[in-house]
Amino acid sequence: DIDVLASSEDAEKVMDHFSTLPTVVDVTGKGHTKTSVRLKGGIAVDLRVVSPEQYPYALHHFTGSKEHNTKMRHIAKSMGLKMNEYGLFSDEGNENIPCSSEEDLFKALGMTYIPPELREDMGEIEAALENKLPKLVESKDMLGIFHFHSHYSDGSNSIAELAEEVKRQGYRYMGMADHSRSAYYARGLKEEDILRQIEEIDELNSKYKDFHIFKGIESDILTDGSLDYSNDFLKNLDFVIASVHSQFRMDKESMTKRISTAMDNPHTTMLGHITGRLLLSRDGYEVDLDKILGKAAQKGTVLEINANPHRLDLDWRWVKKAKEMGIRIMINPDAHSLSEIAYTSFGIAMARKGWCEKKDVLNCLDIDAIKKFLHN
Ligand SMILES: [Zn+2]
Ligand SMILES: [Zn+2]
Incomplete structure (x- = not known):
């Protein structure tokens, strides 16, 4: 209530x-x-x-x-x-x-x-x-947002429409991440679709002065932990969000190994909705989060706070642990339409509840710093 x-x-x-x-x-x-x-x-x-x-x-x-x-x-x-x-x-x-x-x-x-x-x-x-409370991240600190689905996969808008709205809301950059080819039910992108999308984004970027669209994909993590395209092909993109979208019923050890293998891929930038939970309808799959966080800290993998109110995944209790381990957090709306861009505020609330400060949250980097981060 x-x-x-x-x-x-x-x-x-x-x-x-x-x-x-x-x-x-x-x-x-x-x-x-x-x-x-x-x-x-x-x-x-x-x-x-x-x-x-x-x-x-x-x-x-x-x-x-x-x-x-x-x-x-x-x-x-x-x-x-x-x-x-x-x-x-x-x-x-x-x-x-x-x-x-x-x-x-x-x-x-x-x-x-x-x-x-x-x-x-x-x-x-x-x-x-002891006067040692963190200065919590605020919405005004957020300079960009990632994880968007366009009508290339299961989103309702074009990339240009999404970008216009994100720009209008005062952000300086965004990251496209449509579904990958194994997510056929969500019209996941084949390689030629991605190449077409890259061209479209390059064209849009050439017109913007104070705004940039990063090219990414939400790649399924296949059961053996590999990503949905070859490493050679993934070189075309600025970033990869690696997510589990199928075969949820694995034992804890196998699921942990699956995700951990995906983190070993040099193209994996961040993990999307890490436990797969859907609040009030589906528990997360079995996964050893202590191990995943340990690995993220060691490899520099970014962890997503998926801001969709049905997910809020990673849970804020684990966000606090991740922050204490020096892991970078990214707050992602996982928006499938213009109105879902507003989900970002729920993600900010969860980051705050997990004690995150501006320095812990990747969205607070300015455009040059985020470019540098993604290409390191
Ligand atoms: Zn997803
Ligand atoms: Zn998504």
Whole structure:
């Protein structure tokens, strides 16, 4: 469900307005400070209204995980304070320590502001106490995006249409990556299609001043770990995203070996949707991610955060590990249409949740640096 927190002196009025919004089909509960509704699409939403004085404490309380909140209460207690969703109190007098924002609340506990994404008790409290929190990547840091499907394979738009829209959104470069020939169900590209696409991209690039389209492919990783074209042919491209799209039912060892073999190919730039999970419908295949991450760190393989909301693959917990191992991350929309370019923001959210800073994310390189990176 979705939880919404609001602050007002007049909770009734806010809740009345909320429960009569046109998208609300059913009011499932109503109290003095909380209203529960169901929306047209079936999603449940709880609205809680607190006083402006209580808002920072309540916001913090409802944002973090249980583990984060428990540790925060321990820290407060060690300072002789008591903390809950209603306030921060001195133990004896029950006197409220006034905080007008979450920033004030963290400050009162001797730490720097912890962004909501990090509130999981995964080291963020210790880091905040030592003023060592990462400066998380932001959408304004993103200079380019990769992993697009055009109507050459199963996308809905031409390369020119995709490029125009990506450019319009302020990016400086993009990377085409249609499906490879083994993905016949997605109209994967034969070698002659790729050559035709390369010509088309060269033609477009010759017209752009401040924009560049990189030439790539999303190559299937075949069962023996080889890519879908010869190494000699792959030389024509700027980059390769290697992905598993078939034969998911392999035992863990074989699947790990399959992906690991693909990483040995000098043309593999990055791994696409590394576990193959589809949220709420399909678990990822069996794969030893510790081994894959170890190999990525050793070989310099980039790991994708596939930003499609059905995937969000690599999971943010593994993103955090990858970051700690010095592995470069790339946030890819895997867009099959113009509207799916917006998926990028979900990927940024996952990168932030995995503690990524600008330096960890390949999309933040400027055009010269990314060119150099791809051709090394
Ligand atoms: Zn794919
Ligand atoms: Zn794709």
